Amino acid sequence: MMNLLWRISVIFQWKTESEETPQEKPLDNSNLKSVRGIVTYLCTDYVWINESIFFNTDMLCGNVRLNTRTSVIALVEENETTHIQKAIKVKTVTNPVDGTEQSDLDRELCIKCVSSVTQDSIYIDKETSFPVHLFSGEFMPCKGDLLLVEYSMKPGTSNMNIHTMSHLSSQNSDEVCVTTIDVRTGVVEASMFFTLDSLHSHPGYTPALYDVVNVIVVDRIQSHYTRRVVSVIPVEMLSIPIIFNPF
Secondary structure, X not given: OHHHHHHHXXXXXXXXXXXXXXXXXXXXXXXXXXXXXXXXXXXXXXXXXXXXXXXXXXXXXXXXXXXXXXXXXXXXXXXXXXXXXXXXXXXXXXXXXXXXXXXXXXXXXXXXXXXXXXOOEEEOOOOOEEEXXXXXXXXXXXXXXXXXXXXXXXXXXXOEEEEEEEEOOEEEEEEXXXXXXXXXXXEEOOOEEEEOOOOEEOOXXXXXXXXXXXXXXXXXXXXXXXXXXXXXXXOOOOOOOOOOOOO
């Protein structure tokens, strides 16, 4: 009973703090950390990782079913005042299986946020960058995107040896509506952000207000939007001929 009351009080404290000081500016990458753990407690809307980190089920990547002891990787933010830890994005992961090569057993996964991108490099903070060719995916990342990084530690150092990087997750959303257009940026369904500078679309097509489109979105954390549209295809509307009958 005491554990349940403590969990409820933690969630209440975090929600109260969030309502008083809403996130109006991009999150500081230095306040975020990647944590590997297991699900230890489940309730209707909230889940606990390692008995100490909670998250809302809306933060879970993909349509997956969670159980206690499910292995996850989470991007965690700590409240500077209460020191309560909350996961702002969670992805389920599988444990190594028999037959995995020994070299692969030394590899780990973590979640990183892109701080900037140049022609040759992807930065996860001001001083740490990785070559673009290590990124695996059709759509190049942008500032604020979340990446799933496979790495190993270089022997005798604290430096990461990056093997692969990809978007943390991506999903398709069909027949959704463009709800905002502002010069070279826009919003789909009032929740998914896009910029024309990084958007893939049919040649000659530019999204317009109230267009119905199919999109591919990736996870991000900056600004008011937690998903970025990377690809948009207009839904073809079949014209229905109007037959005039004078009688």
